[in-house]
Amino acid sequence: MQGPKIKAENNVGAIVNFDEQFIRSAYEKISAQGAEIRDVPDNFVTLSAWFHKEQLWRDYLDLFKMVPSLKGCKVVDFGCKFGHTFPIFHALGAAAVIGVDVEDEYLRVGNLVFSAIGFPCELVKSDEGYLPIESETVDFVLVNEVISHINPTYLDTVYAEIARILKVGGKVLISDGNNRASESCVADLRSLYAAWENGPAGTSTGRDTVDEPFRGARRDIIAGLHPDMKPEEIDYLADNTSGLFGERLAIEVGKYIRREGWVARPYRDGCCPTNPGAGGVVMERALHPVQVELGLAEHGIAAQQLFSYATTQQKSLRYTLAVAVYNLRLRMTKMFAPHKLYGRTWALYVLGTKVGTPPADWDVRKGVKLFHPPTVVNVAAQQA
Known part of the structure; x- marks a missing residue:
């Protein structure tokens, strides 16, 4: 089966006109409010400090450089925890932000804190992968460090629901640090x-x-x-x-x-373990980029793994040479052995676009492949 290609975004559209003062102020308020509310858990306070004092939000900017502008968009953060990404979305110009999680405690605390500071957002619960969001109403979905914790029983439902809520042309970015190709x-x-x-x-x-x-x-x-x-x-x-x-x-x-139908199921070495709680959360399940691409394609989302050329703010010769060597190796791999790009790093970034037709109707006569080797985009990446 074949399908339409997705064009890589060779720009930094999402970062244009980034409101840094707004985001600094927002995280200051979140940290202050979290410290004042009595029943806020310690991990909320810790995470707030990381975003505020350690400026963890800057790490997300490289992520958003892989997607088009979010100005005026309705966005969803799937697996948002308490909602610490919300100020970033608003600083990038998003018109509406919805956070989704499976944990009641995350949603309770997020609603409590963001309501107290008057921050515009919505937090909703996902059960078994289903999303309480209307069809074709969303422009962008972020799934960051989440897919490796979704029980395989529910993963196809998650793909289907993301495809359902996205508008035609809407984007989904799946980012995770457990790349089976590595x-x-x-x-x-x-x-x-x-x-x-x-x-x-x-x-x-x-x-x-x-x-x-x-x-x-x-x-x-x-x-x-x-x-x-x-x-x-x-x-x-x-x-x-x-x-x-x-x-x-x-x-x-x-x-x-x-003593009726019992079968022993011992743990098998090397297999991803499962939390026995109600949600069956799995611990750091590794996925191959093509596995993710095909899962999305089943529901009409054409996707492709992305890489970024490295940059550095350091002026030393050491860092400059390190970046140059990294980028040269990336270019050579892309040119002579593109299949090796799949496992180039522990992290995987897959960007998908919802197309207007289901996979069964994709025109194979035009020679457009269902999936193809990863592409390298000319945007800033993590420090080399």
Whole structure:
């Protein structure tokens, strides 16, 4: 199956007329309000400080240089947590901002803080990938560091819902730090997966710290459902229900108790582990860029992996040479081995455009491919 190409955006449209004073003021207010409200969790305060004092918002600017201007657009941040990206969207000229998340606590705190400072935004909940947003009303969707946590059961629904809410010509940018095409990234994830599945609690993965391993979480859930069960049986079930979550976990434990249709499901080394809670959140699931492109294409979004040439604000010879070498290697790879671009970095950036026809109607006679090698855009990137 083939489909229309997506033209890479070789500009910095989204950053034109960026209102830096507005964004500084907004994060100052958010930090101050978070410190005043009694029932705001510590991670909100910490994240607010990162955006305000550490100016974490600047890291998002490189991300938005990959997309066209957002001026006058209705935008959605899928997986917004508390909504700390909202001031960035408004500073870039967005007319309306909707934040989406699955966690009630994130939405509660976000609504509480942004309402208190009179900041225009809307926060809504997604259940099982569905979005409570009207069809073809959105110009841009950001999915940043989220796709690797969506349970595969719901991922196709997420793609379908994004396609549904986007206007024809609307854009979606999927950004994540778990690129399956990168061998070094996959190798790094192997130990992270084992730590989150089996622990022990407090283990540092190099990216985060395991607060509660998923095996232990399953054990607690099973013990809560069946308080009279023998400890050794609880341990056995915790060891052999890997990947199950929510109601399905309870159902399979019931099969064990009744001795009807029970199947042991031990953890398999190297597989992405699943939180046994209701949402089945997965921990840093690696995805191949083509996998993402094809998932979007199934629902009428033509997509392509993007890279950016590096720049640096440093004036030293060392940084200048490092940037020059990085960009030269990128150009050579693009010219002589474009297939290797897929795994060039741990991060993946996939930009998609909703087209006016479903994939089945894409005109294959024009020789337009469903997916093609990544493209390199001439915008500022992370420091080399």
